Amino acid sequence: MAEPSIKRPKGTQDITPKEVNKWQTVEVACKTTAEDYGFSEIRTPTFEDTKLFVRSVGDATDVVQKEMYTVTSKGDSEFTLKPEGTAGVIRAVIENGMLNEAFPQKLFYLTQCFRHEKPQAGRLREFHQFGCEIIGTKSPAADADLIMLAADVLERIGIVETKLNINSIGCPNCRAEYIKALREYFSQYTDTLCETCISRLEKNPMRILDCKSPICSEVAKNAPVILDYLCDECKEHFDALKGILDAMEIEYRVNPRIVRGLDYYTKTVFEFICDNIGAQATVCGGGRYDGLIRELGGADTPALGFAMGIERLLIAAKRGRAEFIDRASCDIYLASIGQDALLKTAQLARSVRDIGFIAEYDIVGRSLNAQMKYANKIKAKFSAVIGDDDIKKGIIKVKNMETGKIDNLRLDDSFAEKFGDILTDYILNDDLDFDCL
């Protein structure tokens, strides 16, 4: 305590045992839903060659320009902690020759990401993403399946109040036309637009559509709409997607304003918005990135994906109707009186643990009373007290902590198995009672 205490870095968090069950609930929902859709997990490094993100996420994006944690390692290599999940996955797919395997490749990941931003609700410097990628299909059926998967994940977690927004931002060809038209339109308003939007006019006029400044968004209201500029192929793709979503009764809103901030997106883009979780309301974002694999040196392959922010899912889940799984509680607490008995409880605990149940005993040196209080506190289902007499007699009383019912068990090799039977009965009966209710 003499030294100044060391605190965790800004924008990071500790996930304590009280919270970790909520994380696990969300993680399990993500993982099992993805697996139900035929996705396999992929894990990639926490840091990558900086060039990977510059080339995929995009040179001019905020993420690359001002949010990356980049270090120069021994030697000349520059590495960056991953600011998002897709780039690393695509790099790995190319590097491991997975483009030669059967298409589509369907992959999911659950990973921490890092961006140097100013923290606020739903935005941290180290955060966690769940993402899914489908590689090797240009069919709009894939877009629809991916969106359905995202919707299912949210539903299974218990997040109900989300809105799906979709848009198409076209392919490089038709987008060029559109950007030209946008520039022409916004150029008329150079005296009213905000400063950042003026600079966007040159670099990326589509971002002006996203600006929340009242003046800019007022001007943007009458701006040309991308959907009017889509080429035949892009338009067909988008119409087909809408058709499938309609057929599957997935509600959506076409929102021509959604423009993703990462450069690799093409054609379909979408967001799931959750309004009651603060300003950072996008709980899931994704879209197509048909040009990315080629850009990263792989064969020209269409692909698409989405990412969800686990922290945001968690906020939404707490506000929604999520039911969080609890950690399994202790099956039996073995109290001891005296040193010989302590050794005995240690042996018994191990035998119970060997058959897959949770057993604890006194490793603190507490009085019997205190041991029992502790057993109660950790919600032990059963308890047993062992003293010299019991060891002599070779029989101990196992008590059901809920009902107070006591069973006598032999203190020999059969103990664990017999206790297992009692516990199984208890759990089955408990389920029956539950069903009757």
Place this chain on the structure above:
RNA sequence: GUGGGUAUAGCGUAGUUGGUUAACGCGUCAGUUUGUGGCACUGAAGACCGUGGGUUCGAAUCCCACUACCCACCCCA
């Protein structure tokens, strides 16, 4: 990077015309209760009142600065 808010035990809070030893609830530990927990009662530990200055006989309380956290802009998941 720019705003706004907050800062008192592990957690949640009370504490303003400045006045002895900073209070309460929860939690933790122990005892009542060396062969049985929950309830109850008793007690204990735990706070340099965010940090540093200033005003004052006297500051958790007033003033200034700093820091941290939260929220929002921006950006995005």
